[in-house]
Amino acid sequence: MAKQEREPHSGRRVALFPLPFQGHLSPMLQLAALLRSRGFAVTVLHTGFNAPDPARHRELAFVPIHETLPEEATSPDAGIVAQLIALNAACEAPFQDALASLLPDVACVVVDGQWYAALGAAALVGVPALALRTDSAATFRSMLAYPRLRDAGYIPIQGKNDERLDEPVPELEPLRVRDLIRVDGCEADALCGFITRVADAMRASASGVVVNTFDAIEASVLGKIETELSQPAFAVGPLHKLSPMAAAEHNFLHSPDRGCLAWLDAHPPRSVLYVSLGSVACIDRGVFDEMAWALAGSGAPFLWVIRPGSVRGGEPPLPFGLDMSRGKIVPWAPQRDVLAHPATGGFWTHCGWNSTLESVCEGVPMLAQPCFADQTVNARYVTHQWGVGLELGEVFDRARVAEAVRRLMVGEECAAMRESARRLKIQAKQCVSATVAMDNLVKYICSL
Known part of the structure; x- marks a missing residue:
């Protein structure tokens, strides 16, 4: 029965473009395996920098974008914001060319949410684009709010003694000012500029957002994201439990000591x-x-x-x-x-x-x-x-x-936390047993 339900998607191809860092590669390839299990053909576009190993994922097709990266994009000494901006600038044109080479067979492309340039490039090629957020829904919502928080004086945080650090952030409870996204050593203007590009690209070029989370822990935040963007948000996590890749932990950049x-x-x-x-x-x-x-x-x-x-x-x-x-x-x-x-x-x-x-x-x-x-x-x-x-x-x-x-x-605090953690574990298992979010994403992709 499950096979018959998946047959209508056979032959439809979805392209994916992960950010080349372990914390972003893993969930994107987990999503790729999940989409493949639903009958889609899947092509992973990727950078040569920190490239995934195709031999570990023989059911997927891999296409390098042949980028040329400046040292700022690859140096471990570069600040993360400068690195992300350099990666976006260097990969925009090669990604656009690689995506165009897959036409007319691509139904949509899923790009990492930090690839703001790729969202715009996909729009120029005429391919509907979804953004995969590998962070939490709460983090993504705080990014959408970042520019207006800056205008309201909540950002930048001026040192550890700033009197506003423990103020609650309006509409982002339970966050305080000190909990907002920060990158030590990065100027506030540069960080805000990067986050603004991400938020603007989402509003201008994305057809929806896919979030590696689940309703039991972030349902209210997801609803607010949908309202703010006027786009669907799909809580398809926890991907490491739902994906066919879950049977084996893939470490792309480090070898574990088992x-x-x-x-x-x-x-x-x-x-x-x-x-x-x-x-x-x-x-x-x-x-x-x-x-x-x-x-x-x-x-x-x-x-x-x-x-x-x-x-x-x-x-x-x-x-x-x-x-x-x-x-x-x-x-x-x-x-x-x-x-x-x-x-x-x-x-x-x-x-x-x-x-x-x-x-x-x-x-x-x-x-x-x-x-x-x-x-x-x-x-x-x-x-x-x-x-x-x-x-x-x-x-x-x-x-x-x-x-x-x-x-x-x-002690007592330990017992209380373990009980709360036990309840969340049960809710996560219930989510894994259900398929509603993934079903909705599959239907949406087929409608694009």
């Missing part, structure tokens, strides 16, 4: 704190040292991912005299397997959206240490909307952080 799973096997249920700040974020040496001392002093067993390049100034040695006997350190971990492991009782995270969703889906409470961009938005929702985590805050010292670890892992 030996850590055997180490977890030797620990009691919900006893281990998993620590990872994601695939991009970098921290200062001082923060690294305080993290190390806090973990050692917390009393909790821990699995700590120290990614090469994640500490500014090179690979640091652990502080002298530190007792790490309760912990295990790896350069990268199979995160979804770790979060699903019975021994994992908490997640110290940067609150990137993929990590946040994965933790929600496994019912694991979080210790929030947002580093930049959308992570502050996600951290606020984790701690004050869903009640499944604690925030570390601006003051970062070993004693305070060790106490936060203990509160996350044991």
